[in-house]
Amino acid sequence: MKNAIYAVLVCVLTSFNLYSQEISDTKFGKGLINFTAKDSSFSVKFAPRIQFRSYTSWDYDGENFEDPEQAFLIRRARLKFDGWALTPKLKYKIELGLSNNDISGANEFTRNAPRYILDAVLKWNFYENFELWAGQTKLPGNVERVVSSANLQFIDRSILNSRFNIDRDIGLQLHHKINIGENFVIKEKLALSQGEGRNITVGNLGGLQYTGRLELLPFGEFTNKGDYVQSDLEREQTPKLMLGAVYDFNDDAVKTRSNLGSYMILEDGTLYQTDITTLFLDAVFKYNGWSMQAEYANREADAPLAIREGETNLPDYVVGVGNAFNIQAGYLFKSNYEIAARYSTNDFKEITNLLNRKEYTLGGSKYIVGHKLKIQADLTYALQDDINDYIAFRAGFDFHF
Numbered sequence: 381m382k383n384a385i386y387a388v389l390v391c392v393l394t395s396f397n398l399y400s401q402e403i404s405d406t407k408f409g410k411g412l413i414n415f416t417a418k419d420s421s422f423s424v425k426f427a428p429r430i431q432f433r434s435y436t437s438w439d440y441d442g443e444n445f446e447d448p449e450q451a452f453l454i455r456r457a458r459l460k461f462d463g464w465a466l467t468p469k470l471k472y473k474i475e476l477g478l479s480n481n482d483i484s485g486a487n488e489f490t491r492n493a494p495r496y497i498l499d500a501v502l503k504w505n506f507y508e509n510f511e512l513w514a515g516q517t518k519l520p521g522n523v524e525r526v527v528s529s530a531n532l533q534f535i536d537r538s539i540l541n542s543r544f545n546i547d548r549d550i551g552l553q554l555h556h557k558i559n560i561g562e563n564f565v566i567k568e569k570l571a572l573s574q575g576e577g578r579n580i581t582v583g584n585l586g587g588l589q590y591t592g593r594l595e596l597l598p599f600g601e602f603t604n605k606g607d608y609v610q611s612d613l614e615r616e617q618t619p620k621l622m623l624g625a626v627y628d629f630n631d632d633a634v635k636t637r638s639n640l641g642s643y644m645i646l647e648d649g650t651l652y653q654t655d656i657t658t659l660f661l662d663a664v665f666k667y668n669g670w671s672m673q674a675e676y677a678n679r680e681a682d683a684p685l686a687i688r689e690g691e692t693n694l695p696d697y698v699v700g701v702g703n704a705f706n707i708q709a710g711y712l713f714k715s716n717y718e719i720a721a722r723y724s725t726n727d728f729k730e731i732t733n734l735l736n737r738k739e740y741t742l743g744g745s746k747y748i749v750g751h752k753l754k755i756q757a758d759l760t761y762a763l764q765d766d767i768n769d770y771i772a773f774r775a776g777f778d779f780h781f
Contacts, residue, residue: 409752412781423463429530429780431456437772445771454479455536455776456529458498469506473517475499488582489643495579498548513553516578519639520553520569520593521546521626522660522675524706526608531751533610533671533710534743534758535774538724540704544677546628546658549573549589549639550580563600569593575630577639586653587631589639596623602666610673611720612666612712613750619667626660636686637700638679644686644697652686656699672709678702684731702728708741716747736765752780 406414411425433455439446462473475498477483483494501515518526524537525545537545551573558566574580575589597607599621603614607622630638632653644652662675684699704727710720722741728734743758757775764770 408781409749422465425462427460427462427781429456429458429460429778430454431529431776431778433535433774433776435772435774437770439768439770441768446768453481455481458482460499469504471503471505473499473501473503487643489576489585490579491581493579493581497579509557511555513555514551516548516550517553518548519546519571519573519589519591519628520555521591521628521658522677523608523622523624523662523664524673524675527610528608530778530780531609533673533708533718533720533745534722534741535756535776538675538706538708538722539726539737539739540675540677540706540724543637543700543726544658544660544679544704545640546589546591546638547640548578549575550578551589563598565595565597565601567593567595567597569595573639575633575639576635585651586634587655589628589630589633591626591628593624593626597621598623602664606666607664609751610671611710611718611745611747611751612669612671613747614666615669615712616666617668620665622664624660624662624664626658626662628658628660630656630658633681633699636697641700642697644699646686646688646696652697654684654686654699655682656680669712669714670709671712672707674707675705677704684729698732698734700728700732700734702726702732702734710743712747718745718747719743720745735767738763751778754778 411427413426416423433453436448436450438448457479458475458477460475464471476496477498483496485495486492497516499517501513501517504512506512522541522545524541525547551571553569553571556568560566571591573589574584575587576585599619602620603616606614628638633656634643634651634653635641636644638656638658646652657680659678660675665672679701681699681701684701685695686697687693687695704725706724708720708722710718712718720743724739726737728736739760739762741758741760743756745754745756747754755777760772762770
């Protein structure tokens with residue numbers, strides 16, 4: 381732990397040393413440090429951020445509310461470095477997580493070490509609109525997951541994302557876009573990854589993971605990559621639409637949620653393996669302060685019950701197969717206050733014995749410096765099968781240099 385903290389301090393102090401040598405103009409929300417070498421051989425931007433959250437929930441049995449449960453937490457605390465080296469066509473991104481939520485999940489396959497590294501990736505624009513990525517970063521999955529947690533319309537992502545997303549992994553990605561006519565844009569994203577998630581140190585345990593995402597933007601690209609920023613902070617002057625589809629295949633997956641969830645370890649210590657496929661369909665629309673995002677997810681597995689052939693006992697692990705849906709919309713007033721509403725469902729197959737849930741959420745935000753400094757709150761009513769429903773109130777702020 382001490383060594384990791386020292387390493388982070390060295391990075392920060394080094395950045396401040398660079399800062400004292402040469403700096404380009406910057407301001408709050410554009411990075412704490414923006415540095416370009418005098419010989420133009422590299423650049424670096426350093427942007428720390430924190431998210432503070434308060435959470436209160438009340439179980440509801442249909443007649444009475446139980447005593448509330450309440451918690452404060454630092455949901456995220458991160459250090460982000462990005463820039464380019466040798467040429468602006470060779471970009472990099474490094475993001476480190478320091479909160480408990482960021483570093484939890486240590487196990488024998490990560491050498492029982494905290495998982496500090498979120499992103500460590502190079503992006504090489506090697507020819508025209510082709511870009512090759514190598515390293516650890518988010519896979520091109522559902523749009524809600526690829527949107528940074530710093531750019532969310534609600535306190536946190538939906539229950540679709542929490543149970544069905546494919547998150548980060550280590551490997552290669554190829555990104556490309558085509559311009560057709562005056563406005564129509566098509567983007568293709570392909571990924572080949574290890575299939576066990578981030579910070580795995582023991583090598584490939586099952587097969588590889590293959591991901592493809594196709595995006596159609598019939599009215600042209602969003603302002604400042606707004607298709608991956610929730611809320612219409614740019615107040616698009618003309619309607620903008622993005623339609624996306626993702627197919628992900630994890631060959632011989634060893635975790636309950638493709639490259640996420642628990643390792644399916646059998647009684648004899650071996651890993652259970654099964655092919656898992658995940659499908660996403662999503663859409664983003666923005667116009668003049670209005671924003672909308674919709675997503676559908678489906679997950680299937682060849683053999684979702686982690687038991688040996690011929691066994692009839694209850695399995696210790698089950699792949700989370702089923703469907704999910706999420707839709708949310710909001711309106712940003714000229715005062716930079718926003719109101720938003722969201723409806724989300726998780727509908728697992730009966731074989732999984734997992735909890736089905738529906739959530740209705742109403743949220744409000746005040747953007748002081750866009751997503752970089754904002755205050756948010758939301759109220760959720762959740763309906764759950766076979767156990768009590770609940771109401772939850774969340775509030776917090778984001779602070780992002």
